[in-house]
Structures are given as structure tokens and as C-alpha cells.
Amino acid sequence: MKDFSDLTEQELLALAVSLEEEDARIYDEFATGLRENFPESAKVFNALAAEENGHRHRLIELYRQRFGEHIPLIRRQDVRGFVQRKPVWLIRPLSLETVRQQAELMEAETKRFYTRAARRSTDAAIRQLLGDLADEERRHEARAEQLESRLVTPQVREQEHASERRLFVLQVVQPGLAGLMDGSVSTLAPLFAAAFATHETWQTFLVGIASAVGAGISMGFAEALSDDGSLTGRGSPWLRGLVCGVMTAVGGLGHTLPYLIPQFWTATAAAAAVVVVELGVISWIRNRYMDTTFLAAAFQVIIGGLLVFATGILIGSA
Structure with a gap:
């Protein structure tokens, strides 16, 4: 296990790619687990998964420009400081409130990671992208609320x-x-x-x-x-x-x-x-x-x- 402060910029980008891949897959699992009982809320998590995949594509593109094609596998459990997540997405049927709380924790942790990573980066392009992604993670909660207000109407909320x-x-x-x-x-x-x-x-x-x-x-x-x-x-x-x-x-x-x-x-x-x-x-x-x-x-x-x-x-x- 490695300290966050010891990561190079290449390793920071590789870790960011891994985090976005994991979060996108978790949101997709949330959507799958909610689809049967909460179909409209499942669409919210599908949209969040799509946004995380968009972040991943931007990170991979910048990584390719700076460091080439090979991206080392660096996972969150390989770096000290990350909170251990309970695998609630494996539980069936999923509780809507539990999923929402877990999503909030995920967004807060990812935002904190991007903020700290941007401060440590000396490469202007990398620092700009990480800072932009930190801002986007801050806006995710508002984005989720907008999606929910559009997709989850009062009638749907009553059904859920x-x-x-x-x-x-x-x-x-x-x-x-x-x-x-x-x-x-x-x-x-x-x-x-x-x-x-x-x-x-x-x-x-x-x-x-x-x-x-x-x-x-x-x-x-x-x-x-x-x-x-x-x-x-x-x-x-x-x-x-x-x-x-x-x-x-x-x-x-x-x-x-x-x-x-x-x-x-x-x-x-x-x-x-x-x-x-x-x-x-x-x-x-x-x-x-x-x-x-x-x-x-x-x-x-x-x-x-x-x-x-x-x-x-x-x-x-x-």
C-alpha cells in the first residue's frame, strides 16, 4: 500500500481512471438493482454512470497524451486514505435510501480526491482537468437532484x-x-x-x-x-x-x-x-x-x- 503523497502524476491519473471505472460500474449496479422496484430512480443512476464514463474517457485521453498507451492498474485499496465501502450494491433487493446515502459518500470521496490531486499536480493540463473534475463532482449532487425532479414525479415518488x-x-x-x-x-x-x-x-x-x-x-x-x-x-x-x-x-x-x-x-x-x-x-x-x-x-x-x-x-x- 502506498501513501497518497508519494504518488506521481502518472500514478494519480491512473488512479483517477480506476476510480471512475469503479464508480461507473457501481452506479450501473445500483440502477440494475433498483430497476425492478424503482424504475425511475434507476434512470437517475444510469445517467450518473454515463457521466462517470465521460470523466473516464477524458482522463484516458489526457493520460495517453502525457504517458502513452499503457495505464498501470492502481486501485483505491492500493492507496492509504480511502474509506472502505460496504458492498451494498450486492444486496438484493436494494433499499432506495441506502443507495442514495452510498452515492452521496462516493461523490464526496471522489471530490476530495480530485481536489487533493489537483493541488499536488505541477502539470498545467493535468491540474486543470483534475480541478474541473472536482468541480463537476461538486455539481453531481445538484445534477442528481435535477434528474430526480425530472424523472421522479410526485406520482412516481408515491409509487416508489x-x-x-x-x-x-x-x-x-x-x-x-x-x-x-x-x-x-x-x-x-x-x-x-x-x-x-x-x-x-x-x-x-x-x-x-x-x-x-x-x-x-x-x-x-x-x-x-x-x-x-x-x-x-x-x-x-x-x-x-x-x-x-x-x-x-x-x-x-x-x-x-x-x-x-x-x-x-x-x-x-x-x-x-x-x-x-x-x-x-x-x-x-x-x-x-x-x-x-x-x-x-x-x-x-x-x-x-x-x-x-x-x-x-x-x-x-x-
């Missing part, structure tokens, strides 16, 4: 917002809701069966903890292994698995924690109250994100929850 919401539902809400429902409902029977069989709060607490954690691990792996998201658009399987597993454990722990109260009937009353709150939250989430009316969601969830609740009590009291 709907697409973003749909991706959020697919990647976070659905696995989280599945986990919360499983954790809140499936752990009711063993918890209350243990409670009414033993009438001991600590033993009931241990059964509840085991049920919640075990269900969380099981649901997390089941969700992560269900599909890789490449065809369904549901995103990273491990993220979905984590969300599902954590929410399953949370659902089970909610009505388990009251059994830390030493008095059995007080703990049981508190646990029952928590169950009512949990079922209400699940009904609200289904109404908010799954286009289910609140009454229908409440009826489905509460009836199922009460049946499992009653099953646990009957078995524990037998």
Missing part, C-alpha cells in the same frame, strides 16, 4: 414509496409478525399448564423461559432456511431469521416474566394481562401492515390465543 413499504413488509414485518404470533400463542399452553400443575412461580418461569428461547431458535432457523430471497424478493435470509427468532422469543418472554413475582395468583393475573396486550399488538400490526381489518384480525388472533390459553389451563389442572 409504496414499493419501499412493500419491501419493508416482506423483509421485516412478515417474519417479525410470524415470530411474535408464534411466541405469544404457542408458548401459552406449556406456560399455563406448568403454572396450574405446580402452582410454583419459579418452576413456571423456567418452563416459560425454555419455551420462549427454544421457540425463538427454532423459528429463526426455519425462517432463515425457508428461502434465500432471490426469487421472492424477501431479502437476506439471515436478517429475516434474526427478526423472526428475536420476535418469537420476545412474544414468549412477555407473559413469562410476570412469574418472577412470588405470589402465584398475582403473577398469573399479570401474565394473563400481558397476553391480552400481546394479542392486541398482533391485531394492530396485522391491521396496519397486512391490510386486515382490526376486528377481523382481533377475532382471528384472540380466538386462537384463548383456545391455546384454555388448553394449557385444562391440561395443567387435570
Whole structure:
């Protein structure tokens, strides 16, 4: 790895060519990743990729005039001082906000590079081109805003917002809701069966903890292994698995924690109250994100929850 201050003018130009090639390809990947869900925003990144290719052509032309045909391969990771970029362009489906933030960071870094490189150059033509490119990078943000205002109309923005919401539902809400429902409902029977069989709060607490954690691990792996998201658009399987597993454990722990109260009937009353709150939250989430009316969601969830609740009590009291 070499220090930026040690680069020759030939190496600076070669590095600039490499940076523009990389940025153009990244913008093209952004456009490809956004095209399915955000087609108009994808056009903005196609235009930015075309501008970066234009910069590359100007740099190569000047390099050929000064140093000949061979351009040494000098990459950003070969020079100290560049920020390591996370490969967000490899994630499918892409988040629109994540892509925009990454693009802003790329433009800021490239602008800083051209500004510093122009100051170090003693060749008038090279210094002029690098300075011009630094100015153009400063104008890229305004250029992107102009393209976005022209291509992304209010109607298109509304459609893209709907697409973003749909991706959020697919990647976070659905696995989280599945986990919360499983954790809140499936752990009711063993918890209350243990409670009414033993009438001991600590033993009931241990059964509840085991049920919640075990269900969380099981649901997390089941969700992560269900599909890789490449065809369904549901995103990273491990993220979905984590969300599902954590929410399953949370659902089970909610009505388990009251059994830390030493008095059995007080703990049981508190646990029952928590169950009512949990079922209400699940009904609200289904109404908010799954286009289910609140009454229908409440009826489905509460009836199922009460049946499992009653099953646990009957078995524990037998």
C-alpha cells in the first residue's frame, strides 16, 4: 500500500481512471438493482454512470497524451486514505435510501480526491482537468437532484414509496409478525399448564423461559432456511431469521416474566394481562401492515390465543 503523497502524476491519473471505472460500474449496479422496484430512480443512476464514463474517457485521453498507451492498474485499496465501502450494491433487493446515502459518500470521496490531486499536480493540463473534475463532482449532487425532479414525479415518488413499504413488509414485518404470533400463542399452553400443575412461580418461569428461547431458535432457523430471497424478493435470509427468532422469543418472554413475582395468583393475573396486550399488538400490526381489518384480525388472533390459553389451563389442572 502506498501513501497518497508519494504518488506521481502518472500514478494519480491512473488512479483517477480506476476510480471512475469503479464508480461507473457501481452506479450501473445500483440502477440494475433498483430497476425492478424503482424504475425511475434507476434512470437517475444510469445517467450518473454515463457521466462517470465521460470523466473516464477524458482522463484516458489526457493520460495517453502525457504517458502513452499503457495505464498501470492502481486501485483505491492500493492507496492509504480511502474509506472502505460496504458492498451494498450486492444486496438484493436494494433499499432506495441506502443507495442514495452510498452515492452521496462516493461523490464526496471522489471530490476530495480530485481536489487533493489537483493541488499536488505541477502539470498545467493535468491540474486543470483534475480541478474541473472536482468541480463537476461538486455539481453531481445538484445534477442528481435535477434528474430526480425530472424523472421522479410526485406520482412516481408515491409509487416508489409504496414499493419501499412493500419491501419493508416482506423483509421485516412478515417474519417479525410470524415470530411474535408464534411466541405469544404457542408458548401459552406449556406456560399455563406448568403454572396450574405446580402452582410454583419459579418452576413456571423456567418452563416459560425454555419455551420462549427454544421457540425463538427454532423459528429463526426455519425462517432463515425457508428461502434465500432471490426469487421472492424477501431479502437476506439471515436478517429475516434474526427478526423472526428475536420476535418469537420476545412474544414468549412477555407473559413469562410476570412469574418472577412470588405470589402465584398475582403473577398469573399479570401474565394473563400481558397476553391480552400481546394479542392486541398482533391485531394492530396485522391491521396496519397486512391490510386486515382490526376486528377481523382481533377475532382471528384472540380466538386462537384463548383456545391455546384454555388448553394449557385444562391440561395443567387435570
